[in-house]
Amino acid sequence: MPDYSPTPVQKFTFGLWTVGNRGADPFGSATREHKTPAELVYLLGEVGAYGVNFHDNDLIPIDATPAEAEAIKKDFRKALSDTGLVVPMATTNLFSDPIFKDGAFTSNDPKVRAYALQKTMKAMDLGVEFGAKIYVFWGGREGTETDSSKSAVGAIQRSREAMNFLCEYALDQKYDLKFALEAKPNEPRGDIYNPTTGHMLAFIATLDHPEMVGVNPEVAHEHMAGINFMHGVAQAWEAGKLFHIDLNDQYPGRYDQDLRFGSRDVKAAFYLVKFLEDVEYEGSRHFDAHAYRTEDFCGVKDFARGCMRTYMILREKAAQFNADPEVQSILAEINAADPAMTPFFGKYSPEKAAALKAQPFDRAAISQRGLKYERLDQLTIDILTGTR
Ligand code: GCO
Ligand code: MN
Numbered sequence: 001m002p003d004y005s006p007t008p009v010q011k012f013t014f015g016l017w018t019v020g021n022r023g024a025d026p027f028g029s030a031t032r033e034h035k036t037p038a039e040l041v042y043l044l045g046e047v048g049a050y051g052v053n054f055h056d057n058d059l060i061p062i063d064a065t066p067a068e069a070e071a072i073k074k075d076f077r078k079a080l081s082d083t084g085l086v087v088p089m090a091t092t093n094l095f096s097d098p099i100f101k102d103g104a105f106t107s108n109d110p111k112v113r114a115y116a117l118q119k120t121m122k123a124m125d126l127g128v129e130f131g132a133k134i135y136v137f138w139g140g141r142e143g144t145e146t147d148s149s150k151s152a153v154g155a156i157q158r159s160r161e162a163m164n165f166l167c168e169y170a171l172d173q174k175y176d177l178k179f180a181l182e183a184k185p186n187e188p189r190g191d192i193y194n195p196t197t198g199h200m201l202a203f204i205a206t207l208d209h210p211e212m213v214g215v216n217p218e219v220a221h222e223h224m225a226g227i228n229f230m231h232g233v234a235q236a237w238e239a240g241k242l243f244h245i246d247l248n249d250q251y252p253g254r255y256d257q258d259l260r261f262g263s264r265d266v267k268a269a270f271y272l273v274k275f276l277e278d279v280e281y282e283g284s285r286h287f288d289a290h291a292y293r294t295e296d297f298c299g300v301k302d303f304a305r306g307c308m309r310t311y312m313i314l315r316e317k318a319a320q321f322n323a324d325p326e327v328q329s330i331l332a333e334i335n336a337a338d339p340a341m342t343p344f345f346g347k348y349s350p351e352k353a354a355a356l357k358a359q360p361f362d363r364a365a366i367s368q369r370g371l372k373y374e375r376l377d378q379l380t381i382d383i384l385t386g387t388r
């Protein structure tokens with residue numbers, strides 16, 4: 001039997017909120033008991049994870065006293081050292097407390113915006129204290145139900161001002177920290193600003209310190225928008241902006257499901273894993289998902305092991321795809337260079353433009369060529385289903 005156990009190379013991480021998810025939904029209360037952050041670290045150690053990430057309030061409840069906070073941190077630190085888990089990423093909860101009911105950085109209320117900045121600076125301090133090098137921003141409440149309430153341009157400007165302020169704060173503190181912005185089209189707001197990874201990439205280019213800021217694309221969020229996730233990830237990577245990634249799964253057109261990685265669209269998951277492996281992505285592979293509500297903590301471990309196992313299986317399938325002679329021969333054929341066309345590409349020159357305008361093309365002959373994509377796709381299916 002092949003060994004699909006996780007290794008530290010993949011940097012598989014989980015959030016405290018993922019394995020700690022208690023199964024509550026809008027129609028029903030929790031089905032699993034509360035576990036402390038330290039208990040969750042031991043659980044993650046048992047299943048073979050590399051790291052654990054947290055929101056400020058996953059670790060320290062929002063109303064904890066300083067003494068309570070110290071005790072929690074002590075237990076958490078001990079669990080990290082007992083298990084060898086690291087904390088590569090941290091983030092701020094800017095969505096649970098009622099103060100954020102109309103957003104945080106984009107709220108119309110200056111007190112809310114100021115509190116959001118204060119809370120984030122303190123959460124950054126906490127993340128850095130545990131070694132986080134990536135700081136995620138997910139603007140879950142940064143949106144509207146009614147567009148009569150806010151200026152859409154103003155919201156982007158407020159977001160920019162907040163990011164610029166917080167970049168300066170990180171620099172001022174000499175933190176070794178990069179920011180990763182996570183887009184989501186909706187839920188919990190009717191509509192969320194900067195709804196896709198593409199929007200985020202455009203937004204980042206307008207910041208004062210774009211070099212400090214990248215993206216944290218999430219499978220489910222782009223699938224909710226009906227978008228090809230791997231394409232967005234590839235664009236972010238090509239721009240040098242793939243700082244982090246949230247892996248899970250999701251049926252399009254449904255509520256936010258946070259399904260186990262690869263459990264819904266295994267083919268999309270395959271292309272994603274193949275991409276990350278082919279480009280030798282070096283960041284964390286973070287699973288932002290949770291076990292079905294039907295599960296107890298044995299099921300939570302099944303869920304966590306399953307996320308990593310599916311990744312490892314697909315990684316092996318990607319290697320098989322890359323080594324398959326028939327696949328490679330089709331890829332070589334469809335990507336073959338045409339020396340007669342080479343002079344027309346590359347940097348523009350007036351001579352090149354004139355030569356290209358004079359060049360005849362046999363449209364009918366070119367169009368008649370079959371591209372063998374049916375065969376290629378079936379080979380992919382055969383590899384994925386283990387029949388090849
Ligand atoms: C969601 C988001 C969050 C964020 C998390 C980290 O749909 O709820 O994916 O889980 O990833 O808040 O910032
Ligand atoms: Mn999500």
Ligand code: MN
Binds near residue numbers: 138182
């Ligand atoms: Mn996420």
